[in-house]
Amino acid sequence: MTQEEIVRRERLETMKTHGLDPYPSGSNRTHMLQEVMDGFVSFLADQTSVVCDGRVRLIRKHGGLTFVQLQDASRTMQLALHKDQIGEETYDQFHQFVDVGDFLEITGVVFNTKKGEPTIDVKAFRVMSKSLLPLPEKFHGLTDVEARYRERELDLIMNTDVRNRFIARSKLVSSMRHFLDTNGFMEVETPMLQPIPGGASAKPFITHHNALDADLYLRIAPELYLKRLVVGGFEKIYEIGRCFRNEGIDYAHNPEFTMLELYWAFAEKESFIGLLENLLMTVIHEAIDPLADELKNAEIQFVAPFPRLTFRQAILNACGIDIDLVGDPDSLVALCKEKSIFIDFTGCIGMGEYYDALWKNTARPNVLQPTWIFDYPTSLKPLAKAKEEDPTKSACVQLVIQGAEVINAYYNELNDPVDQRNRFEEQQTLREKGSEEAQWMDEAFLGALEHGMPPTSGVGIGIDRLVAFLTNAPNLKEVILFPTLKQKKVDAPDV
Numbered sequence: 001m002t003q004e005e006i007v008r009r010e011r012l013e014t015m016k017t018h019g020l021d022p023y024p025s026g027s028n029r030t031h032m033l034q035e036v037m038d039g040f041v042s043f044l045a046d047q048t049s050v051v052c053d054g055r056v057r058l059i060r061k062h063g064g065l066t067f068v069q070l071q072d073a074s075r076t077m078q079l080a081l082h083k084d085q086i087g088e089e090t091y092d093q094f095h096q097f098v099d100v101g102d103f104l105e106i107t108g109v110v111f112n113t114k115k116g117e118p119t120i121d122v123k124a125f126r127v128m129s130k131s132l133l134p135l136p137e138k139f140h141g142l143t144d145v146e147a148r149y150r151e152r153e154l155d156l157i158m159n160t161d162v163r164n165r166f167i168a169r170s171k172l173v174s175s176m177r178h179f180l181d182t183n184g185f186m187e188v189e190t191p192m193l194q195p196i197p198g199g200a201s202a203k204p205f206i207t208h209h210n211a212l213d214a215d216l217y218l219r220i221a222p223e224l225y226l227k228r229l230v231v232g233g234f235e236k237i238y239e240i241g242r243c244f245r246n247e248g249i250d251y252a253h254n255p256e257f258t259m260l261e262l263y264w265a266f267a268e269k270e271s272f273i274g275l276l277e278n279l280l281m282t283v284i285h286e287a288i289d290p291l292a293d294e295l296k297n298a299e300i301q302f303v304a305p306f307p308r309l310t311f312r313q314a315i316l317n318a319c320g321i322d323i324d325l326v327g328d329p330d331s332l333v334a335l336c337k338e339k340s341i342f343i344d345f346t347g348c349i350g351m352g353e354y355y356d357a358l359w360k361n362t363a364r365p366n367v368l369q370p371t372w373i374f375d376y377p378t379s380l381k382p383l384a385k386a387k388e389e390d391p392t393k394s395a396c397v398q399l400v401i402q403g404a405e406v407i408n409a410y411y412n413e414l415n416d417p418v419d420q421r422n423r424f425e426e427q428q429t430l431r432e433k434g435s436e437e438a439q440w441m442d443e444a445f446l447g448a449l450e451h452g453m454p455p456t457s458g459v460g461i462g463i464d465r466l467v468a469f470l471t472n473a474p475n476l477k478e479v480i481l482f483p484t485l486k487q488k489k490v491d492a493p494d495v
Contacts, residue, residue, distance in 0.1 A: 008099055008132050015097050015127065022130035027105060029053045034074035036110065040118050043110045050120065052077075053105045053128060055157070056098060057135075066094065068122075070104065071157075078119045079106060086123060094125065101131030146485055149477050161295060162478075168295070169467045169479055171287035173240060176260060179282050183275070185236040185262065190225035192218060192242065196442045199223030199383070200460075202245040203436040205255075218244035221460065222261050223383065227413065228448040230456050235265035240463070251475035252404055255484045258463040267457040269411040273372070273397065276409060276459060277304040280399075288470045297472040300401060302370055309367075310375040311359065311393075318363040323377070324392075329354045349435040350426075352379030365403040373398045382423040382439055385412035401469050409459035417449035 015022045030051040036043065043050065054072035064083035069076055083091040098104065105128050108120040136154055148155040148162075156163050177187065195214070197204035199221030209216050222239050229237055243259045264272060281304050288296060312323050319341055326332045329345070332354050336343055343361045348354050355377050367373070374397050378386050381394035395412035398405045414420050424446070430438035467479040477483040 004134050005132060008130070008134075011097055011099065012130050012132065015130070018093075020097070020127070022127055024126065024128060027053055027128070028107075029105065032074040033070065033072050033077040036077065036120065037075065037118060040110055044112070047109050049107060049109055049123075051105065051107050052120065053103065056100050056102050056104055059098070059100055061095065064091070066091075067119075068104075070106070070120075078113075078117055079108070079122050080111075080113070080119050081122045081125075085121070090124070097127055097130075098125075099131060099134070101133070101135045102127055103129040103131075149483050149485060150488070152481055161292070164291060165295060165467075165471050165473065165479060166481060168287050168291055168471055169463075172283045172467060172470075173258075173463060175283040175286040176240065176279065179279050180238050180262065183236075185238050185264075186234060188226070188229060188234070188237050188239055189241070190219075190222045190229075190239060192244075194219050194225075196440050196444075198440055198442045198445065199225075200243075200245075201382075201437040201439060203247060205244050205246045220245050221259065223458070223460070224442055224445040226261060226263050227453060227456070227458070228445065230263050230265050231448045231451055231453045235454075236263075238262040249484060252465065254464065254476050254480055257465075257476075257480075260461040260463060261459070262461075263413070263456055263458045265454045265456045267411075267455075269395075269457070272409070272411050272457040272459075274305075276399075276407060277306065280304070280407075284470060291471065295471050297469055300369065300469060306370045306372050306399065308372045308374060311363075311373055311377070312375060314363040314367065314373060315359060318366050319358075321358065321362075323355060323358070327351075332358065349433050350379060350430045350438070352377060352382075353435070353437075355380055364400060364405070367400040368402050370399055370401050370406075373400050381410070382427055383414055383420075384410040385414045385416070386419075387412075404465060404469075406466050406469065407459060407461050409457070411457045413453075413456040413458050415449060415453040415456060417446055420449055421446055 012022050028051045033052055033054060036050055036052065042048070052070065052072065054070040056068055057071045057076060058069035060067045066081040068079040068081065070079050081091060081094060105126050106120065106122045107124045108122040111119055111121050113119050136158060156166070181187070193207070193209070193216045195216060197217040197220050199219070200223065202220040204217040204220050207216050207218065208214070221243055222241065226237060226239060238260060240258065240260050242256055244256050246255065247253055249255065264275070281302060284302055316322055320339060321335055326335060329348070329351060333345060336358070341362065343357055345354060345357055348357055375387070375390075375393040376396045376398070378384070378392060378394045381396045384394035384396040387393045387395050394410070396408070396410050398409065399407035414423070424439065424441045427439040428441050431440070464476050464479050467473070468476055471479065473479050
């Protein structure tokens with residue numbers, strides 16, 4: 001325990017000996033600090049008494065005058081304590097009991113200092129929560145580069161930009177909900193614990209339910225359950241929730257993440273893509289535009305309609321390989337060697353995974369501005385319908401930004417139960433060959449399809465990745481309040 005921690009605990013005990021509760025219940029707050037600033041002129045004229053609560057961020061004593069910076073959820077504002085006004089005993093108690101980091105409730109009236117700074121003249125105060133640990137002095141200067149993520153509460157206290165980024169994230173999700181609700185979509189909830197992980201090509205987390213004595217999986221996507229709801233008659237539905245994938249952690253991936261997934265029955269292709277563009281432009285206007293310039297990604301230009309490119313053409317432009325002329329893995333590997341394109345295809349099983357590796361290592365990094373990528377091979381999209389004019393291509397489109405897939409949409413979901421069963425069987429063969437990401441056979445979903453699913457468009461949007469791009473965050477850890485981190489080693493106690 002440091003000397004400052006010892007002093008703070010001594011002050012805690014001193015408060016108790018004076019009959020003061022360092023952790024009282026309830027609050028008498030009448031105004032947030034932003035409300036005080038908004039009504040400052042009238043409060044000053046009327047000498048309105050205000051009661052405010054917040055955390056002490058700074059204390060500056062100048063003899064019989066003390067200035068305090070108080071912070072609540074709305075803003076920071078200056079307080080002033082005049083010894084000759086509140087009395088010597090109360091003034092001394094403030095400095096005897098209060099530390100930076102404590103929560104205070106103050107009663108006072110507003111005035112302007114000689115320098116013209118709006119300030120609250122404190123008439124009375126009480127400690128609302130005694131802080132036993134000091135706040136970091138220079139939080140970004142900590143040697144542990146992950147300390148901000150491990151102790152996010154301190155990061156939020158110390159860094160306004162961080163707090164504003166998460167406020168923007170909350171507004172973005174709220175804006176999404178409002179946009180979809182007003183466009184006739186209904187929000188639903190589907191299971192996170194699933195007997196069969198489906199809806200995406202990914203390795204799942206596994207758990208065990210003791211009462212049922214059954215293995216369950218954390219969902220990798222809500223897709224198959226949402227489609228079953230479309231079968232059930234809901235034509236416009238969406239879900240915003242957590243998904244989990246047992247994959248690596250890097251600047252663009254976190255094992256748990258937030259997804260918006262949406263389905264629209266009887267949607268027409270261009271209307272569907274237009275809806276997605278309008279959704280994106282709306283949330284940017286409502287949640288991102290109000291941000292400070294330094295928090296916005298100035299390099300990305302969102303101007304709808306976005307440019308369009310085919311999967312084949314993007315790869316052809318990037319490396320000169322025409323995937324329409326490559327039909328098997330050996331040919332693709334040989335062609336890459338011939339063109340001095342170095343890609344590690346180790347672990348790839350099935351042509352779809354080979355195409356995916358080629359795409360991610362050549363074309364995708366070159367797509368910087370928001371661009372729709374069409375016509376992914378059907379082997380890459382086992383849940384999307386094949387295009388009628390070219391069955392080797394799927395009715396899928398993805399929005400790629402700065403080399404990452406942000407929106408994954410199927411303007412024609414696969415609703416043919418026979419075709420879907422065949423694709424699941426192909427995926428099952430890949431699983432038997434060792435693929436950890438191939439999709440599972442899901443008889444319950446196939447049974448639903450056999451009852452008939454109307455022509456449907458669907459989309460999945462990674463909220464974390466979208467917010468990271470829009471707020472100029474260098475990695476996902478900056479937009480996830482508590483990202484998954486490697487556990488710190490804790491030294492065993494001395495015996």
